[in-house]
Amino acid sequence: MSDHDAIETPHDASADEPLGHALIEVRGLDVEFDGHVILSGITRSITRGQTVAVIGESGCGKTVFMKTLVALIKPTRGQISFDGADLNQLSPAELAQIRRRFGFVFQHAALFDSMNIFDNVAFPIRQNEPDTGEDEVRDRVRTHLLEVGLPEEVAAKFPAEISGGMQKRVGLARALVLKPELIVYDEPTTGLDPIMSDVINELILNTRRMYPVTSVVVTHDMHTARKVADRVMMFFPRRMLGEGQSQILFDGPPSGLEHADDRRVRQFVRGEAGDRIREMSRAMA
């Protein structure tokens, strides 16, 4: 393989897609912080029901991309639409309404330490559907805890009393109680042992089997990307690309990663440093 493929700019196929066939549409997205360009020229669409893994080296903008999809970050330029609604054009009330259709599974579970597990999972129901009776709240919490494999006794415990893997499962149960159409997972397996990581992978798959949910999974874990995703998008740091080069080096099924045309993709998925050591020492000189 020559070095040529390392500077190839893949064609952005989704830029040619007609509007209206996707749950999420991203057009010409740029995100900058204090003049630093993190994402530029991103145009992609995500079909309803798809599970997309977002991979790429640290700092390339995976989390920023995911947060812009769910309107936690406002793009510097470009358009993001969810189910036909342009997120930039929504009033705060409309945005709050649309966010109820999103579920968030955060890297460190982000549970409320002062609440027990039951109240943590019940929180989104009580917050967003205050008229729900306590019997229904109890049923829904119990159902979702069982779905993520947690026994009823866990409900009375506090986050500090359960393991990291259990906390992540509680985080998933909490994300599911409002029946979201889109779930975003931020590093769902980080910090877990291989077995517990696979439990989380299975739960992500199971969630997709049980609900018609669309999922975006930001991950460093190639096992997760290969196992749960039907589509993988690999980002590359903007600062390391030339003018006009696409920041998404790979966009396709996980089976295509190993033999991707772009050498940087193959190196990333195989965990090979390649030219990066030389580039890093050049940057430090």
Ligand SMILES: Nc1ncnc2c1ncn2[C@@H]1O[C@H](COP(=O)(O)OP(=O)(O)OP(=O)(O)O)[C@@H](O)[C@H]1O
């Ligand atoms: N709110 C913010 N304000 C300023 N800079 C930010 C903000 N959020 C992210 N960044 C910067 O944007 C860049 C991309 O961050 P991001 O968290 O998306 O990376 P990542 O690919 O998810 O990395 P990692 O895998 O290490 O989590 C980083 O340089 C980060 O410091």
